[in-house]
Amino acid sequence: MTGGRVRRAKDDLLVVLPAWTTARLLVAAAWIAVHLTGARADGGPRPSTRGLLAWDGDWYQSLLVHGYDGVPTEGVRFFPGYVLLGRLADALLPGGPAVALIVVANLSALLATLLLHRLVMAETGDRATARLAVWALSLFPSAFVLAWAYGEGLFLALAVGVLLSARRERWWLVALLALAAGLVRPTGALLAVPVLAAVWRPSTGSGRLPERIAAVAGGPIGVGAFVWWASAHFDRAFIPLNVQRELRGDPVNPFRRLLDGVGDLFGSETMGDGLHVLAVAALLVLLVALVRSWPLRYGAFAAACLLVALAADNLNSIERYALNGVPFVLGVATLAARPRLGPPVMVVSAMAMVSLAAMAWWGSYVP
Numbered sequence: 001m002t003g004g005r006v007r008r009a010k011d012d013l014l015v016v017l018p019a020w021t022t023a024r025l026l027v028a029a030a031w032i033a034v035h036l037t038g039a040r041a042d043g044g045p046r047p048s049t050r051g052l053l054a055w056d057g058d059w060y061q062s063l064l065v066h067g068y069d070g071v072p073t074e075g076v077r078f079f080p081g082y083v084l085l086g087r088l089a090d091a092l093l094p095g096g097p098a099v100a101l102i103v104v105a106n107l108s109a110l111l112a113t114l115l116l117h118r119l120v121m122a123e124t125g126d127r128a129t130a131r132l133a134v135w136a137l138s139l140f141p142s143a144f145v146l147a148w149a150y151g152e153g154l155f156l157a158l159a160v161g162v163l164l165s166a167r168r169e170r171w172w173l174v175a176l177l178a179l180a181a182g183l184v185r186p187t188g189a190l191l192a193v194p195v196l197a198a199v200w201r202p203s204t205g206s207g208r209l210p211e212r213i214a215a216v217a218g219g220p221i222g223v224g225a226f227v228w229w230a231s232a233h234f235d236r237a238f239i240p241l242n243v244q245r246e247l248r249g250d251p252v253n254p255f256r257r258l259l260d261g262v263g264d265l266f267g268s269e270t271m272g273d274g275l276h277v278l279a280v281a282a283l284l285v286l287l288v289a290l291v292r293s294w295p296l297r298y299g300a301f302a303a304a305c306l307l308v309a310l311a312a313d314n315l316n317s318i319e320r321y322a323l324n325g326v327p328f329v330l331g332v333a334t335l336a337a338r339p340r341l342g343p344p345v346m347v348v349s350a351m352a353m354v355s356l357a358a359m360a361w362w363g364s365y366v367p
Contacts, residue, residue, distance in 0.1 A: 001090075004362055009114075012114050012117050012118065013114070015117055015130070015131055015134055016084040016110065016113045016114050016134050016280050017110075017119055019113065019135045019137075019138035019139070020109065020110050020113055020138055022138065022139070022223060023139060023143060023144075023147065023353070024106070024147050024148070026139075026144075026353060026354050026357075027144050027147045027353075027354075027357050029354060030144070030354045030355075030357035030358045031051065031357070031361065033354075033358060034358050034362060037267055050099075052102050052147060052148045053098055053101075053102075053148070053149050054148065054360065054361060054367075055148075055360065055367050056078070056148075056149075056150055056151075056367075057101065057149030057150060059071070059078055059087065059099050060078060060082060060083060060101055060149055060150070060151070061149065062075065063075055063078060063080075063083045063096065064083050064086045064090065064097045064100070064101065064283065065086055065097055065142070068230070068233070068234075073234070073239070074241050074243055074245065076230050076234065076243055077173070077224050077240050077241050077243045077244045078151070079151070079182075079183055079184055079185055079186065079223075079240070080183060080226060081151065081155075081180060081181075081183035081184035081185075082101075082104065082105075082150075082154050082155075082182075082184055084184060085098050085104050085154065086101045086104050087100075088206075089101075089103055089104050089284055098149065099147040102148075102149050104153075104154065104188060105146065105147070105148065105149055105150060105151075105152075105153045105154070106146070106147060106153065106319075107153075107290065108153035108154040108156070108157045109146035109147070109152075109153035109156065109157070109261035111145075111153075111157040112136055112137070112153060112156035112157040112159075112160050112326075113134055113138060115157060115160040115161055115164055116133055116134060116137055116160050116329070117131075117133065117338065118129050118162055118324070119132050119160055119164045119167065120133045120333070122164065122168070123167065123294070123295070126163075127202070128337070129333055129337055132332075132333040132337055132342065133329060133330060133332075133333040135333075135336075135346055136330075136332035136333045136336065136346070136349070137326070137329040138330075139293045139350045139353055140270055140323055140329055140332065140349060140352050140353065141279075141319055141347045141349055141352035141356055142221060142319035142320040142322065142323045142353070142356060142367070143323060143353055143367050144353050144354075144356060144357035144360070144367070145320055145323075148367075149173055150367075151184050151185060152320065152323060153259070154184050155181055155184045155185045155324060156323070156324070156326055157179050158177050158178075158184060158188075159181055159187075159191060159324070159326055160326055161173075161177045161186075161192075161315055162174055162177045162178050162181060162191050162195065162219075162351035163194060163217075163297075163298070163301075163326075163327075166194065166195050166198040166199075166215070167198070167299070168235060169198075170215065171211035171212055171214065171215040172197065172211055172215075174195055174215040174218065175211075175214035175215045175217070175218035176218065177218070178191045178192075178195065178215065178218030178219040179218040179219065179221055179222040179225075180222060181218075181222060182219045182221065182222020182223040182224075182225070182226075183219065183222045183223075183225065183226055184245075185324060186223050186240070186241070187305060187308075187321070187324045187325075188219040188222050188223055189219050189220045189223040189224075190219065190301065190304045190305055190308065190325075191218070191219035191301070192216050192217070192218075192219050192220055193297075193300045193302040193304045194288055194295075194297035194298065194300055194327075195215050195216050195218075195219070195298035196216050197295075197296050197300055198215075198297050199212040199215055199216060221277045226240065227239075227240050227241065248362045264281060276315040276316070276318050276319070277315070279318060279319050279322070280306070280310065280315075280318065283306055283322050283328060284306075285331075285335075286328050286331030286332060286335070287299060287303060287328070287331060288331075289305065289331040289334040289335055290302055290327055290328065290330055290331035290334065292334075293304040293330075293331075293334045294327065294330055294334075297328065298327035298330055301326075301327055302322075302325040302326075302327040302328050302331070303323055303325075304325070305321060305322065305324055305325030305327060308321075308330050309322065310323040315364050316366040317331070319356065320367055332345060332349065
């Protein structure tokens with residue numbers, strides 16, 4: 001039995017490693033291109049020198065070293081799961097906090113891709129579709145953050161673990177993984193949506209009612225636990241959510257926000273929220289492909305993630321928030337499986353990833 005699992009893990013790695021490695025080579029190419037351009041630039045903005053610690057990576061490193069009391073209050077918007085695992089890695093690995101966070105992020109992304117391969121095999125039994133899903137996740141336009149010191153890789157590993165465990169109706173494991181995901185990102189609360197769809201009509205009727213309730217509640221409990229702790233610690237109710245609101249604006253009607261974004265395409269925000277609206281249009285196409293080809297729970301989770309992201313007045317980082325709705329990559333795989341669409345879809349996605357990574361290092365895109 002153990003030998004069979006080892007062989008299966010090796011087979012999975014043989015499928016996953018080329019895509020995972022290619023993504024990191026593309027991110028490295030974006031870094032080289034940015035700094036070659038920067039070296040020739042005469043004045044004007046300079047590219048970031050923070051490398052894989054750019055943007056939120058600096059926040060995570062500061063939280064790892066100083067804790068929540070040692071950073072500005074704005075830092076409480078970052079949930080603790082990735083930081084805590086980074087501290088454990090820092091205690092075990094040489095190189096310091098930065099190396100620890102980057103190692104955790106990249107190994108978590110590798111695990112997420114492995115689990116995605118198994119999930120698609122469990123759902124379809126089709127090796128070609130599973131391979132496409134692996135490449136779709138690795139080359140998703142915002143997936144460059146999976147190589148950075150960001151918590152997305154860890155969240156995706158836990159989220160895909162939830163979806164795979166729900167597929168196998170292992171409800172206590174679902175509850176544990178969803179709770180952990182809720183401690184990594186607030187999006188963990190939305191895992192209740194696909195889990196509820198899975199427990200509502202389980203294929204075998206397995207699992208007692210307490211197990212199913214725990215599975216649905218795991219994500220919201222994880223999010224709620226950190227919000228409760230932070231609210232009590234800083235004596236400010238719902239501070240992680242309120243700080244995020246200060247940065248992204250008060251909640252708005254997502255459908256109205258989308259319509260306003262279409263107007264931004266032809267106004268002063270053409271290169272800002274207008275471009276994000278083009279990304280939303282692409283995500284809606286993926287959502288349609290997802291709903292038509294996959295079980296309801298996947299489309300429901302992706303739609304919930306997109307609606308929450310659109311409910312913010314500020315659309316910055318919406319492509320990364322869409323990546324948290326990992327079933328979107330199943331929509332990419334579905335489109336890529338069509339004759340003559342596969343290579344163009346992957347090439348366009350890879351080019352978009354390199355472009356967004358470069359723009360993020362230049363400071364013209366908020367990842």
